[in-house]
Amino acid sequence: MYLDEIDSFTESAVSDACKLLQLTEVNSTSYLTTDPRVVLCARAAYNQIANYINRDLYLNTHYEEYYDEDTTITLRCYPVQSITTVKLIDNKYHGVLTDPDDTVTLSASTDYRLVRNKNLVIYNLDTITDIYYVTTKMLNVYVEYYGGFESSEDDTQIHNALVTQTIANYNRIPALGLTQIEGGGGDVKGGRLLMNLNLVDAGQLLDSVKIIVDPFVYYGSAVVV
Numbered sequence: 001m002y003l004d005e006i007d008s009f010t011e012s013a014v015s016d017a018c019k020l021l022q023l024t025e026v027n028s029t030s031y032l033t034t035d036p037r038v039v040l041c042a043r044a045a046y047n048q049i050a051n052y053i054n055r056d057l058y059l060n061t062h063y064e065e066y067y068d069e070d071t072t073i074t075l076r077c078y079p080v081q082s083i084t085t086v087k088l089i090d091n092k093y094h095g096v097l098t099d100p101d102d103t104v105t106l107s108a109s110t111d112y113r114l115v116r117n118k119n120l121v122i123y124n125l126d127t128i129t130d131i132y133y134v135t136t137k138m139l140n141v142y143v144e145y146y147g148g149f150e151s152s153e154d155d156t157q158i159h160n161a162l163v164t165q166t167i168a169n170y171n172r173i174p175a176l177g178l179t180q181i182e183g184g185g186g187d188v189k190g191g192r193l194l195m196n197l198n199l200v201d202a203g204q205l206l207d208s209v210k211i212i213v214d215p216f217v218y219y220g221s222a223v224v225v
Contacts, residue, residue: 003043009058010042012153013162017042020167038170045165048205049158055218057158059148064222067091068138071122076222078118080147086112086120087142088128103142120145142225161212168206 015033023032050056055076061084062077068091087103106112111124120143122128128139152159 005058005060006043006046007039009149009152010039010046010162010166012151013045013159013166014038014042016159016163017166017170020163021170037173038166041169041173042162042166044169045162048165049161049209049213052205052210053213053216053218055216057149057152057216059146059150061144061146062148063225064143064145065089065225066139066141066143066221067093067223069141069221070138071125071128072115073120073122073139073141073143074218074220075118075120075143075145075147076218076220076224077145077147079149080114080117080145083108083112083114083120083143083145085142085144086122089140089142091140118147157212158216161209164212165206165209168209 011034014035017038018032018035021038023035023038024030025032046057056062057077059081060077062075064076066073086106086108088106089103106122106124112120112122115121120141122139122141149155149158152162
């Protein structure tokens with residue numbers, strides 16, 4: 001399930017957020033490594049970051065189409081572990097379709113390769129010429145691939161951004177419409193790491209987090225299918 005994948009990806013970030021918030025069980029000095037409220041805040045943080053950078057981060061199989069591309073395509077959800085399928089397809093966004101079911105599957109051994117774990121390079125121009133009859137036509141491509149990070153810990157910047165936003169969300173819980181949290185109550189001690197937060201801006205990504213994740217923003221033309 002989608003939430004299971006997010007929870008697995010954010011597990012270490014939840015643990016670090018709990019420690020920074022100094023959450024401990026009552027009558028104990030041991031820090032918690034998980035707390036239901038922090039898990040919810042981490043899920044929200046993941047979605048806030050993913051929406052901002054226009055891509056998913058957790059490791060999964062992705063199905064995407066690219067239209068009017070050249071022979072090098074930057075895949076959306078890198079790092080890419082492997083490419084399963086590459087097909088040349090018709091462009092469904094043009095006025096007239098020749099045949100939407102007429103596709104050509106390219107060969108991994110002769111027609112394309114993965115470069116730097118994110119770029120699909122189609123290099124067999126003879127194959128393209130045989131299909132399109134000209135060498136200048138932009139490519140329309142369907143791609144299936146396995147990509148993303150197993151855990152936020154796989155990239156320090158992503159991990160730090162996720163922890164920071166999770167803590168911010170935790171401190172914003174009253175403004176997010178959840179029960180107000182004060183230190184020392186319930187079954188958990190601790191619970192507030194002070195930040196200068198404007199509750200009118202509750203639910204937004206912190207500017208400091210935007211700066212951290214800016215290098216991961218995807219500006220390409222992938223169409224998720």
